[in-house]
Amino acid sequence: MKTNLKIALLALPVALLALADDKANVDPDLPLAPKEKKNPYLLKSDPPTAIFGIYSDLNRIRWLTVPPDSTKGLDQKKCDEISDTYIAHCRKLAEEAPEKDPKAADKWAELGWALMFRSRWDDAIKAY
Amino acid sequence: MAVAFKSDQQSVARALYEIADCHFGAGREEEAKKTLHDLLSRDLKAGGWAGRRRQTNWNARARQALHWLDGNSLNGLSLPRWTGCRAFPEPQKSEYLDKYTAAPKVSVKAVGIAPDDARFRFFRRKLNLRGVETPEKGGYPVTVALDPAAPVDKPEGYTLKSGEKGAEIRARDRQGVLWGLVSFLQIYDWQEKRMRHASLEDWPDCPQRGYLGRCCVDECEFMLFNKMNITTAKPNFISQGIYTPLNLYKTKCMAKEFKDLGLELYYGFAPFTMDLCWPLCWNVFLEMQVENAKIWASCGVGIYYPYDDARYWDDVYKQEDKDTGRKPSDFDVEHLLKFYNRVKAEYPDFKMEFCPPFYWGPSAGHPYPDDRNKYLKSLQKLPEEVSIFWTGERVGSHRKNKAHRDWYANLIGRKPSLFQNKAGPHYYLSYVLDEMPWDKWFYPGFAAEDMRSIQKNSDTPEDYPILTTLADYLWNVNGYDRKRAVERGLDQYAGKGVYATLKPAYDKLCQVDGYKYGRIHSGVLHEDLAAWEQASKEIHEATEKAREIAGPKVMRGFGSWERAVGWFDGVVKYIRNPPDYHKKYAKPYAVLKEHLAKDKKAAYDESKGDIFIDPLYDMRGVAAEPYPSTKKQPILPTSSVAACFYENCRARFKFNVEKVPAEGMKLWISGVSTGYPKKFVVELNGETVYDGANPFFVRGGQGAWTTVGFDLPAKNLVKGENIVVMRNNSGSGYPIWVEYAIVKERRDAAPGEGK
Numbered sequence: 012m013k014t015n016l017k018i019a020l021l022a023l024p025v026a027l028l029a030l031a032d033d034k035a036n037v038d039p040d041l042p043l044a045p046k047e048k049k050n051p052y053l054l055k056s057d058p059p060t061a062i063f064g065i066y067s068d069l070n071r072i073r074w075l076t077v078p079p080d081s082t083k084g085l086d087q088k089k090c091d092e093i094s095d096t097y098i099a100h101c102r103k104l105a106e107e108a109p110e111k112d113p114k115a116a117d118k119w120a121e122l123g124w125a126l127m128f129r130s131r132w133d134d135a136i137k138a139y
Numbered sequence: 140m141a142v143a144f145k146s147d148q149q150s151v152a153r154a155l156y157e158i159a160d161c162h163f164g165a166g167r168e169e170e171a172k173k174t175l176h177d178l179l180s181r182d183l184k185a186g187g188w189a190g191r192r193r194q195t196n197w198n199a200r201a202r203q204a205l206h207w208l209d210g211n212s213l214n215g216l217s218l219p220r221w222t223g224c225r226a227f228p229e230p231q232k233s234e235y236l237d238k239y240t241a242a243p244k245v246s247v248k249a250v251g252i253a254p255d256d257a258r259f260r261f262f263r264r265k266l267n268l269r270g271v272e273t274p275e276k277g278g279y280p281v282t283v284a285l286d287p288a289a290p291v292d293k294p295e296g297y298t299l300k301s302g303e304k305g306a307e308i309r310a311r312d313r314q315g316v317l318w319g320l321v322s323f324l325q326i327y328d329w330q331e332k333r334m335r336h337a338s339l340e341d342w343p344d345c346p347q348r349g350y351l352g353r354c355c356v357d358e359c360e361f362m363l364f365n366k367m368n369i370t371t372a373k374p375n376f377i378s379q380g381i382y383t384p385l386n387l388y389k390t391k392c393m394a395k396e397f398k399d400l401g402l403e404l405y406y407g408f409a410p411f412t413m414d415l416c417w418p419l420c421w422n423v424f425l426e427m428q429v430e431n432a433k434i435w436a437s438c439g440v441g442i443y444y445p446y447d448d449a450r451y452w453d454d455v456y457k458q459e460d461k462d463t464g465r466k467p468s469d470f471d472v473e474h475l476l477k478f479y480n481r482v483k484a485e486y487p488d489f490k491m492e493f494c495p496p497f498y499w500g501p502s503a504g505h506p507y508p509d510d511r512n513k514y515l516k517s518l519q520k521l522p523e524e525v526s527i528f529w530t531g532e533r534v535g536s537h538r539k540n541k542a543h544r545d546w547y548a549n550l551i552g553r554k555p556s557l558f559q560n561k562a563g564p565h566y567y568l569s570y571v572l573d574e575m576p577w578d579k580w581f582y583p584g585f586a587a588e589d590m591r592s593i594q595k596n597s598d599t600p601e602d603y604p605i606l607t608t609l610a611d612y613l614w615n616v617n618g619y620d621r622k623r624a625v626e627r628g629l630d631q632y633a634g635k636g637v638y639a640t641l642k643p644a645y646d647k648l649c650q651v652d653g654y655k656y657g658r659i660h661s662g663v664l665h666e667d668l669a670a671w672e673q674a675s676k677e678i679h680e681a682t683e684k685a686r687e688i689a690g691p692k693v694m695r696g697f698g699s700w701e702r703a704v705g706w707f708d709g710v711v712k713y714i715r716n717p718p719d720y721h722k723k724y725a726k727p728y729a730v731l732k733e734h735l736a737k738d739k740k741a742a743y744d745e746s747k748g749d750i751f752i753d754p755l756y757d758m759r760g761v762a763a764e765p766y767p768s769t770k771k772q773p774i775l776p777t778s779s780v781a782a783c784f785y786e787n788c789r790a791r792f793k794f795n796v797e798k799v800p801a802e803g804m805k806l807w808i809s810g811v812s813t814g815y816p817k818k819f820v821v822e823l824n825g826e827t828v829y830d831g832a833n834p835f836f837v838r839g840g841q842g843a844w845t846t847v848g849f850d851l852p853a854k855n856l857v858k859g860e861n862i863v864v865m866r867n868n869s870g871s872g873y874p875i876w877v878e879y880a881i882v883k884e885r886r887d888a889a890p891g892e893g894k
Contacts, residue, residue, distance in 0.1 A: 036615070066379070067381055074427040075423070077423060081426070127157060127160060127161055129162065139155075
């Protein structure tokens, strides 16, 4: 669980903040969204709820990455992008873990869970 | 090495469980089952503590899933274990004969109700699992009639008559049918496979009877045999929105059991309400809640929406005030209405319980920056079917008062639902055999007329034994018998003879209450080691015997019994090797001696035969520990005449007198009172020598040590050993701390002199 938390702590801020600010795909000359439109709780905590794993984190983050007065959460495509980023991150950590690392299994398990979240059942089983 | 090994087992267990989850998600149920069985067969150490974090117990999760996957629904506890061929809870009217009719086969004839109703499926299943055949015709006939003209004209009421030629159950509603069938299963003699002749006319007094628990797979079966009909699983399979295939499956299976049998099941929604601390004026808060609640409702569970202790934390309400100029008492109800109506529109069977921030009162105040009455009154806008919790006069109050209940009910515009906190008599825990004073706590008419539901805040399955007593009380308020309730409830749950086996050990186990969990005090200096060791031996023997009867599953977390036994052994260890308090509290003792030297009232003079009573070594109190340090006061060893958990809490000490002085003696006590205990009593050899106001409390001077003198009249003194008892009768939780006492011959003041 400790590893899970670490992975989540490492991965989610990167993925989320990149997405929230849309820096990766946005023309730097375009003005940024007004700051007050951002959800203050997203920036206040680190990350907002990266405690219970990808399921509950994404469940909440889809509502925290949109302005508070929105009636809809983050659209599915962007959610998938977040979880894809997270899957890639988990895969990297797992593949780079030394074979004898006692926590390597946790890293592969975290990848498995991330794949399970996307209903990629057989890919997940392979990861485990 | 040990850590790595443990970590590996945990990882393997997690991987296997989640592989099973994936198989299940892919529709490969058999593969999922196989994997879960594989996980359990490895006997891995999964769960427990890793540092300060509790690791997930994957074995428990696997057992939960297999409970339904393996078709063990409603039989995990194998209830009823033992009933003595009597219904439980105690029926309103019952007559049992010592006559039986052989019934190795039982056939059911349904009248006015579908023969494949879930109630009959449950009934047949229980019979079949114990080798009783249930053919369509033949065998011992049971006629079950859902009949608007049935004799008992009360909700959930039924009659059951069993005799030579068969049995008949008649009820005006489906729940009456259910309870009639359950009573049949309780009266049936499972050993001899025969039916006892009996006549029951029965109904519950309290309309909704249950508890808030922890979402065990056996909740429904437990409730059925205790005739309860509502439960709230605070943590649950989908608490954090972790909607994996197996979590959703477990939730749906559990919900189906309840729904099919007409029982109410709520899941705690706290992770999506106050735990988040999102401002209520955010649209996304409502949208997020509605989206999740619809998933929950689609599984078939109702929602317990707590918005209580954290409502005014984290300054969220300040932001709301800033953004909207409104307080929670202005707009919480609007949010709740929108939430409820939107979920209800899509799921008409959706139900909701709500716990407001102001869930107690009226006498106990509240710390929140809002108008309590206005908030509670605003809840009148909620539909009548939304249940609203109340804990009583205080958060943890036991006795209920009609005026308090009426105050709350009038404000919220409906009957409240009771959220009974802290009911366990042993520092809020239960030791299984406690004879619960529900009849003392609840005034007449409270359960039967004034409340919508009564639920005890519980840890399940640990609290199952104590819950059986509540079930017995709520079903038949006037017929409640504390001892009978615990004895019969326990034997039905754990097996024949468990009560009798544990009762002598229970009486001994309770003496450990002198030591609050984890807090050893100087009482260990005064205990009889041989008696404690003997008691420990007897408790362990009784526990083992009970384990043989009840089995490991029931004994696991058995009403905090094993926890208490562990603590009992811990105390024995300290009695065997008590701490050296003079060494441990060397600095506080030095301060005490300074106080003593400066104490002109007591004027202690050892050379004149004055007797010094050491707070730890000479006094025996409930919690003799160092008085907590404050800026004004240093830490001191003290004997506490505390009232935190006991009524009439006391401390006592002994002193010897060679010759009783004609003018009596004087007792000086240096004490401090941090709160408001009103009364203080001093007894000498069983006679009261002081019974009056608490003399240690100085208004405006809390924390100041005060020396007070008390007369010890000659007529009450005896040559040899004398015993002084100090009592604090406030019973309210505020202690009086005693630093030391001095007993001396009267050389100074006139009789009756005080401080």
